[in-house]
Amino acid sequence: MSRNLQSSASSQSWKLSPSKVPTSDPDAEATLPEQVRSVFRLLTNPVVICTATHEGVPRAMTMSSFTSLTLSPVPLVSFNIATPSRTLEALMASREFNIHVLAGDASGAAVADHFTRGNTDGVFDTIQGATYTVGEPVPGSAPLIRGQGILRVLRCTLLRDGNTDGLVRVGDHVIVVGKVDEMIPVTKVKEFGLAYADRKYRLVGGVVDEE
Template identity: 45%
Template sequence: MTSAGELASGWKASFNGGQRRTFRLSSPHNKQWKTAPAVPPSVHPHSSTTETALTLPEQLRGLMRLLTHSVVVCTSRGGESAAGDYVASSFPDQQPAPRAMTMSSFTSLTLHPTPLVSFNVATPSRTLDAVAASGLFNIHVLAGDPAGARVAEWFRRGNAEPMHVFDRIGECGCEVMPPQPDQDSTGADGEGEEEPVLPPPPLLRGPGIMYAMRCRLLREEPCGGLVRVRDHVIVLGEVLEILEGQRRDEESGEERFGLAYADRRYRQLGNIMVGEGGEA
């Protein structure tokens, strides 16, 4: 594995009021994604290729594919490792094992008194187990370009064997940043007994990552930040810090929007709607 010293030599960190850092990947990566012209939707809630009408769940699935969703990568560390777990055997010196997943359900919840975010996860999920066990997770906002799509697709692989996402992670143009000396690595809220110090969740850096949010599970009663809804769990978290990555396009230098997902495809933000007189 790449040592912390080797990782540190490829990036520079700067601080702005102690709340923002900038990191940049200097090593090149293989580009395997490209932009393509937009196409009409491939589905319709009431369409069917058979004589049988679509069921209501299938109609809803088709309808939701017409809506645009954000795409982020969530990382955490922790959770119990099952016997023969590929992750545990590959990272014997980094227990608890790192976990990660691509999500399209991430959204902000409230800004005051502290910023809260939420997302939902289908169960069972090793990443969810890690979030629940450690109380900490990072949300990586991906760039709306081929670099961001490449990262999103890589972390769709999940945490199951035979191929774990943190093995050969460089193939998606990312690396894991070494832990910062001042990085809080506990899920404690500052009250009561001090919780054991745990390794921090993996923090990714690379051309496809615009921002990263360090988050802590909202431990408030009655649900403790985890709301079970049938076969899914809604996760509620507090944003502790926003870290700046590569928010500008490498070629044009222009600011970028985040990666979007609709109709089973990654997408860039397109045209805007303007009112009469050209005002947005």
């Protein structure tokens, strides 16, 4: 099933601003969790969208914990999700999910921000300038978002390792380990993906080379 989507939010709502000094300043008098939080705000993380389907209902969420675990013998990826989560429930039920790598520009930021608003019914009906597909390549598979702001999509399944079955519960989070089954190129545009640091979406900046 494929649908054309409209939205009241668009990439025109986002603009590129000059980089500023980080606002995060670890305070020795703050609690340890607050100190650690302020430290991690100094680090840049990738921004992706994870989609899954449960009983025909598409789910999605924006996340910044996505990372590669290994490429051999098969590519494995990992991320964590706070519980409770409808996207996690869909992922656990279907054991399939898609990771959407976002463009490092205003269009990528607009799509990322859209899916930070929760999994209310109809959240897929208001994506600016994109088309989402449910049921490709296999009926009932995870939603595939195509359009402005999406660079690549990794089609994944939960890792079956006999021990954790691809899911590790740690406190109020679940660490997800997935096997990459396919890379789907959405656009031929060559640019870096969207990043996040100090509570702001960011672009990849300059290069530090050895002289």
